[in-house]
Amino acid sequence: xxxxxxxxxxxxxxxxxxxxxxxxxxxxxxxxxxxxxxxxxxxxxxxxxxxxxxxxxxxxxxxxxxxxxxxxxxxxxxxxxxxxxxxxxxxxxxxxxxxxxxxxxxxxxxxxxxxxxxxxxxxxxxxxxxxxxxxxxxxxxxxxxxxxxxxxxxxxxxxxxxxxxxxxxxxxxxxxxxxxxxxxxxxxxxxxxxxxxxxxxxxxxxxxxxxxxxxxxxxxxxxxxxxxxxxxxxxxxxxxxxxxxxxxxxxxxxxxxxxxxxxxxxxxxxxxxxxxxxxxxxxxxxxxxxxxxxxxxxxxxxxxxxxxxxxxxxxxxxxxxxxxxxxxxxxxxxxxxxxxxxxxxxxxxxxxxxxxxxxxxxxxxxxxxxxxxxxxxxxxxxxxxxxxxxxxxxxxxxxxxxxxxxxxxxxxxxxxxxxxxxxxxxxxxxxxxxxxxxxxxxxxxxxxxxxxxxxxxxxxxxxxxxxxxxxxxxxxxxx
Ligand SMILES: [Zn+2]
Numbered sequence: 001x002x003x004x005x006x007x008x009x010x011x012x013x014x015x016x017x018x019x020x021x022x023x024x025x026x027x028x029x030x031x032x033x034x035x036x037x038x039x040x041x042x043x044x045x046x047x048x049x050x051x052x053x054x055x056x057x058x059x060x061x062x063x064x065x066x067x068x069x070x071x072x073x074x075x076x077x078x079x080x081x082x083x084x085x086x087x088x089x090x091x092x093x094x095x096x097x098x099x100x101x102x103x104x105x106x107x108x109x110x111x112x113x114x115x116x117x118x119x120x121x122x123x124x125x126x127x128x129x130x131x132x133x134x135x136x137x138x139x140x141x142x143x144x145x146x147x148x149x150x151x152x153x154x155x156x157x158x159x160x161x162x163x164x165x166x167x168x169x170x171x172x173x174x175x176x177x178x179x180x181x182x183x184x185x186x187x188x189x190x191x192x193x194x195x196x197x198x199x200x201x202x203x204x205x206x207x208x209x210x211x212x213x214x215x216x217x218x219x220x221x222x223x224x225x226x227x228x229x230x231x232x233x234x235x236x237x238x239x240x241x242x243x244x245x246x247x248x249x250x251x252x253x254x255x256x257x258x259x260x261x262x263x264x265x266x267x268x269x270x271x272x273x274x275x276x277x278x279x280x281x282x283x284x285x286x287x288x289x290x291x292x293x294x295x296x297x298x299x300x301x302x303x304x305x306x307x308x309x310x311x312x313x314x315x316x317x318x319x320x321x322x323x324x325x326x327x328x329x330x331x332x333x334x335x336x337x338x339x340x341x342x343x344x345x346x347x348x349x350x351x352x353x354x355x356x357x358x359x360x361x362x363x364x365x366x367x368x369x370x371x372x373x374x375x376x377x378x379x380x381x382x383x384x385x386x387x388x389x390x391x392x393x394x395x396x397x398x399x400x401x402x403x404x405x406x407x408x409x410x411x412x413x414x415x416x417x418x419x420x421x422x423x424x425x426x427x428x429x430x431x432x433x434x435x436x437x438x439x440x441x442x443x444x445x446x447x448x449x450x451x452x453x454x455x456x457x458x459x460x461x462x463x464x465x466x467x468x469x470x471x472x473x474x475x476x477x478x479x
Pocket of ligand 1: 377
């Protein structure tokens with residue numbers, strides 16, 4: 001028996017040696033590719049262009065800077081995941097599904113490979129200075145602001161960038177980095193208690209095996225609404241400066257994925273010092289957007305340069321669809337008035353259906369990066385913890401949802417907001433407050449619930465993520 005076992009051991013050792021050797025000889029186990037396409041509206045063809053995010057009837061009068069869809073594709077262990085950041089207020093799951101179907105169709109037409117279908121993640125940056133793609137900001141209340149020609153153009157262009165990124169996949173070296181200097185929090189004004197931010201910068205940088213830049217993913221959380229409600233020039237807001245600066249300094253394509261922006265993470269009201277005058281940059285100015293974007297880019301570059309290279313050998317994507325009851329009367333009226341133009345159909349029980357997902361990057365059996373894909377604007381305390389029980393809450397005994405980043409085990413944790421859908425604010429149930437008395441004895445209602453599906457959004461999303469983060473599906477290549 002001993003005599004038989006020894007050759008077996010030798011074979012195993014030999015196999016292990018061969019796989020290490022092949023990894024060294026063949027290079028990295030992961031491939032990466034990146035691409036970007038322009039999605040700036042044509043003010044005539046896609047007009048009148050109603051700008052999204054504030055009031056009705058804000059018609060665009062010019063273009064300050066171009067809008068883009070930027071994608072980074074990663075492929076390992078038989079699975080490809082392409083992550084796209086889109087300069088848009090939000091894209092409903094209906095439009096994202098069209099992008100996914102079109103990506104599959106275009107790739108299948110040119111490939112005979114039996115590889116698993118790529119997973120496509122589309123996250124709007126939540127740009128408040130772009131054309132209305134959701135219908136809520138039309139010429140008047142009750143009239144949709146969607147121009148179908150523009151939505152179709154965005155769908156085609158995001159598809160193009162995703163397909164292009166996948167076609168350019170090549171062996172890659174992946175570096176992960178993160179940084180959270182305290183001044184990042186000063187770029188955010190939070191006007192509803194508790195004051196919690198999820199303001200760390202998390203970066204994934206991919207280069208070719210020879211070190212040539214491919215692309216960078218950057219995750220940070222703040223509303224791109226620096227220009228405010230009076231601006232009529234199309235702009236990507238601070239992500240324009242963030243991505244442009246990163247693309248200049250690191251080369252390749254910089255994909256910005258916004259984070260937990262709810263409750264209310266905004267540059268409006270934040271004092272951002274202008275080094276030239278030593279005074280705060282003027283409110284609603286391009287200078288302020290530039291200072292925010294460039295500062296986040298600087299932190300991201302530092303995080304990437306000081307990051308750690310990971311021997312990534314597997315990428316995993318999981319998604320589940322959940323149903324959330326709609327208690328918001330305004331949302332019900334919007335659907336009845338067909339503001340969404342056929343999108344966001346209510347489920348038979350009067351709810352909304354939304355995707356919740358997880359992307360995980362693995363290296364030698366260990367998760368090194370986890371990204372939670374959340375279909376809206378998450379209150380940051382649901383990401384990093386800090387939900388408070390205040391007097392006046394409508395559900396004082398509601399269980400507190402487990403903080404999403406605390407359910408993750410990887411060193412690098414991303415929270416991607418507005419991922420594959422936009423259902424509005426996701427508010428901790430224990431902080432839900434639609435009826436007086438108001439939280440903390442405030443004289444009037446806090447802002448938030450008016451833009452939320454309802455109090456069940458947070459518990460259902462947290463529960464779905466808990467399930468996804470607990471389960472590890474088998475590696476497709478191992479099947
Ligand atoms: Zn918002």
